[in-house]
Amino acid sequence: MSRVKTITPLLAIVLISIALPTIVLASDEETEGSFFSDLPVEMNGFYEMRGGYRMQNDKYEKDMSIMESRVQLDLFSYFDWGDLKFKGDVYGDLVTEKGYFDMREANIFTRPTDFMDVKVGRQILTWGTGDLVFINDLFPKDWQSFFIGRDTEYLKAPSDAAKVSLFADWANLDIIYTPRFDHDRFIRGERISYWNVNLLRLAGQDAVVHTDKPNDWFRDSEIAARLYKNIDNYELALYGYHGYWKSPAGQNITRTQAVFPDLNVYGASARGTLGKGIANAEIGYYESTDDLSGKDPLINNSEMRYLVGYTQEIGKDFTMGLQYYIEQMLDFSAYKRYRPPGPARDRDRHLVTLRLTKLLMNQNLRCSLFTYFSPSDKDVYMRPNVNYKASDNVAVEVGGNIFFGDYPNTFFGQFQDNTNIYAGLRYSF
Amino acid sequence: MKSTWMIACLLGLGLSSLAAGQTPDVQTIVNKANIVAYYQGEDGKASVHMTITNKQGQKREREFNILRKDVADGGDQKYFVYFKKPPDVRRMTYMVHKHADPGKDDDRWLYLPALSLVKRIAASDKRTSFVGSDFLYEDVSGRSLEEDTHELIETTDDYYVVKNVPKQPDSVEFSYYNVSIDRKTFVPTKMDFYDKKGKLYRTIESTKVETIQDFPTVVTSVVTNLQTGGKTEMEFKNVKYNIKLKDNLFTERYLQRPPREAMR
Numbered sequence: 149m150s151r152v153k154t155i156t157p158l159l160a161i162v163l164i165s166i167a168l169p170t171i172v173l174a175s176d177e178e179t180e181g182s183f184f185s186d187l188p189v190e191m192n193g194f195y196e197m198r199g200g201y202r203m204q205n206d207k208y209e210k211d212m213s214i215m216e217s218r219v220q221l222d223l224f225s226y227f228d229w230g231d232l233k234f235k236g237d238v239y240g241d242l243v244t245e246k247g248y249f250d251m252r253e254a255n256i257f258t259r260p261t262d263f264m265d266v267k268v269g270r271q272i273l274t275w276g277t278g279d280l281v282f283i284n285d286l287f288p289k290d291w292q293s294f295f296i297g298r299d300t301e302y303l304k305a306p307s308d309a310a311k312v313s314l315f316a317d318w319a320n321l322d323i324i325y326t327p328r329f330d331h332d333r334f335i336r337g338e339r340i341s342y343w344n345v346n347l348l349r350l351a352g353q354d355a356v357v358h359t360d361k362p363n364d365w366f367r368d369s370e371i372a373a374r375l376y377k378n379i380d381n382y383e384l385a386l387y388g389y390h391g392y393w394k395s396p397a398g399q400n401i402t403r404t405q406a407v408f409p410d411l412n413v414y415g416a417s418a419r420g421t422l423g424k425g426i427a428n429a430e431i432g433y434y435e436s437t438d439d440l441s442g443k444d445p446l447i448n449n450s451e452m453r454y455l456v457g458y459t460q461e462i463g464k465d466f467t468m469g470l471q472y473y474i475e476q477m478l479d480f481s482a483y484k485r486y487r488p489p490g491p492a493r494d495r496d497r498h499l500v501t502l503r504l505t506k507l508l509m510n511q512n513l514r515c516s517l518f519t520y521f522s523p524s525d526k527d528v529y530m531r532p533n534v535n536y537k538a539s540d541n542v543a544v545e546v547g548g549n550i551f552f553g554d555y556p557n558t559f560f561g562q563f564q565d566n567t568n569i570y571a572g573l574r575y576s577f
Numbered sequence: 578m579k580s581t582w583m584i585a586c587l588l589g590l591g592l593s594s595l596a597a598g599q600t601p602d603v604q605t606i607v608n609k610a611n612i613v614a615y616y617q618g619e620d621g622k623a624s625v626h627m628t629i630t631n632k633q634g635q636k637r638e639r640e641f642n643i644l645r646k647d648v649a650d651g652g653d654q655k656y657f658v659y660f661k662k663p664p665d666v667r668r669m670t671y672m673v674h675k676h677a678d679p680g681k682d683d684d685r686w687l688y689l690p691a692l693s694l695v696k697r698i699a700a701s702d703k704r705t706s707f708v709g710s711d712f713l714y715e716d717v718s719g720r721s722l723e724e725d726t727h728e729l730i731e732t733t734d735d736y737y738v739v740k741n742v743p744k745q746p747d748s749v750e751f752s753y754y755n756v757s758i759d760r761k762t763f764v765p766t767k768m769d770f771y772d773k774k775g776k777l778y779r780t781i782e783s784t785k786v787e788t789i790q791d792f793p794t795v796v797t798s799v800v801t802n803l804q805t806g807g808k809t810e811m812e813f814k815n816v817k818y819n820i821k822l823k824d825n826l827f828t829e830r831y832l833q834r835p836p837r838e839a840m841r
Contacts, residue, residue: 540663
């Protein structure tokens with residue numbers, strides 16, 4: 149995993165046990181004049197325990213899919229000249245039997261002029277209109293956390309970047325410069341088994357993916373831009389990205405390491421009211437510049453990606469969101485002619501998503517189901533979740549990550565031995 | 578446009594004081610009450626503290642700051658909400674472009690800082706709970722006067738009592754509601770909602786009214802739901818009017834990084 153520091157499990161336990169009583173005390177409003185309330189710092193966070201198991205045997209992975217104890221600390225301070233933000237997680241992980249420190253945010257924000265905002269440092273970045281489907285959002289994702297049942301917050305991995313936003317009447321512009329490539333926390337076999345294209349079978353801890361990643365400061369940089377405007381509350385945007393495929397999208401010539409080939413993306417999106425709901429549409433051209441002809445069997449071809457979506461309230465506190473997404477491989481005939489042995493991809497991957505969310509008991513109980521279904525790959529990924537806020541501070545949840553498919557090599561079908569259920573308890577302060 | 582409204586209001590006030598003792602017509606009463614309840618000043622801010630108590634007596638709290646700017650008196654408005662409590666919603670921001678035209682849904686956005694995500698909210702039903710409280714979204718943002726027919730059913734020494742009947746009864750859960758409006762200040766002090774069988778099931782009371790910058794202001798109100806046994810008290814503190822909020826404050830830029838006015 150990128151930039152998550154390993155610490156000893158003992159240190160993690162010590163840190164968590166020291167932090168817990170301190171933060172519980174600090175969050176108590178009666179402790180006026182305590183160390184924290186004297187500083188111009190707002191401190192928040194949570195303590196969480198989360199455990200889960202695979203529903204079936206996976207011969208390449210442990211039965212335990214998640215088992216961890218975590219403290220998140222969120223420190224925020226603001227001055228006349230700007231804001232300071234720090235957010236970090238310490239957790240002890242019984243699946244890997246290690247402790248970790250994951251610094252999620254550490255940044256300075258300032259508004260130097262009326263028409264400019266600047267944010268520098270480690271930050272979470274998001275844009276685009278898709279719901280758990282990303283076209284022009286090329287900021288790092290943590291697919292492993294997503295699939296093992298961590299909170300959705302962890303799907304977004306942090307970037308070390310500088311974001312400059314310019315505002316004018318005719319349009320607004322965001323430019324994000326990442327001096328060193330931030331890749332996804334992708335599936336590499338450590339705790340999620342996957343289809344290995346070289347072995348032509350499922351694999352996991354026996355074949356952890358090794359990568360050769362662009363890793364030089366300033367030379368292996370990424371730049372992303374968004375030009376956007378709101379016309380009568382219809383949000384229109386143009387996007388551009390120059391960098392690398394965020395998850396491995398090819399291999400080196402000896403097929404020993406996965407690589408992140410060069411990638412440019414050009415796209416557009418629109419979002420606004422339609423009828424009783426919200427409609428969105430997004431498009432992106434993925435230019436795989438290391439293989440423009442599509443003939444290189446080791447590098448992903450260029451693609452077009454399309455998305456349309458619609459969300460509407462269909463009952464009291466009951467919302468439904470539907471999306472249709474297509475990934476279209478360009479240079480498909482070149483792919484077919486030069487492709488390596490093994491199961492072939494279709495030219496187009498079709499994906500339908502359905503989100504159902506119902507709030508009950510004064511909105512303290514949230515039942516949700518997010519489903520990905522691909523009629524072309526014939527695979528399904530379902531994310532049921534029930535979250536109950538027992539009080540203003542305590543929440544409990546149970547959920548699952550359910551994969552099935554007709555083939556072992558498709559996008560979601562390859563994960564079918566990873567189907568898991570989990571439960572979590574969170575105390576927020 | 579704004580100034581025309583102001584002049585109209587001033588004239589209206591002048592005329593009413595000239596004609597003291599005479600009962601204004603019901604449309605004038607509800608128009609004035611609507612302005613007093615939701616459109617005081619050109620803009621404003623407040624810190625809101627909510628205590629939600631369920632039938633079992635369990636309490637939950639909400640704390641947020643709210644900014645408001647009127648596009649037109651009695652018409653469109655923009656709201657900005659910055660959540661402070663409970664901890665799981667802390668620093669979330671919520672923005673509403675309210676449309677007075679009953680045919681047009683409000684535009685609503687929610688910003689989730691943990692995901693850095695600007696979400697567009699597809700809620701067209703205005704009679705759902707506001708942040709899990711017994712207040713409904715419409716109680717907080719104001720129900721369009723054009724949605725109901727109004728009838729002055731009683732004039733006491735202190736109050737006008739107006740009966741409001743929805744023009745589209747199927748769109749709401751009540752059959753009608755009565756509002757008691759203070760004759761001097763035009764502050765709505767009590768609302769009684771009756772269900773489809775004509776039984777009282779929900780009340781909203783203004784339990785504390787103060788004059789702030791010459792504007793009569795409800796600083797505490799309580800909603801009681803007789804059906805569920807739930808109760809929510811809403812307190813407004815640090816109320817300020819005419820603070821010259823900029824128009825561009827109600828945009829995605831500030832949703833992602835709230836203005837200082839909203840944080841303090």
